[in-house]
Amino acid sequence: MKINLLNSKTMKTIKFYAMAIMAIAMLASCDNDDDTPAPVEEEEAITKLVLTFTNQADNSTVTLTWNDDNEDEVVDVTEQIVAGTFAPGGVYDAEIGLFNEDEDFLDEDILADQAGIDAHFFVYATTLNFTMMRASDDEDRTDGNKLGVKTVWTAGTAGTGTISIELHHESPSVDDSTGFGTAAGDDTDIDITFNAEIQ
16 A cells, blocks of 8 residues: 655645634634724714794794705705894794704704713804893703703893804803803804894
8 A cells, every 4th residue: 555645845835724713713703893993984974043022022933044055064054034123122932943954963862861061062143132040940951050951131221233053062061151152262163143133
């Protein structure tokens, strides 16, 4: 009977290929979902803002509306509507609404949990003769500041000017002591200025 013995060179070649196949198999078996980064969800854009002021004396309203009609995520003057004028001495309960197409962005993306509230802060500014405070039933952040969804505005003497709204996102520090609010950093989800009038 004839027996063929493999020489050492042939044995080394076989061992090399066997080890390579085993390494590939091990890499394939180690591939699991835990090592794969989760897909990043694209942040939804705010496409509509409505700030409604209701006069405490007679329930008349002033409404500031921005609607991103051309869907370019840019605030165009032609997309802004101001309905109504403020009365001198009038006290107004104001509430803001934010939307993404048909979705209530404010309720679903900010007010859904405390983390969403803590990550946001509204800052207002005006060149009109107004004083403002955050309403007692406004949303509370865990840092003791109020979010700024519900506010109370008191109009002074007649004049024309502007009202600005900024929504800050994950600001390193905020302060509601002025009513209008201040926030550090410039990471804003919205930054809109409306022309308005007290008359």
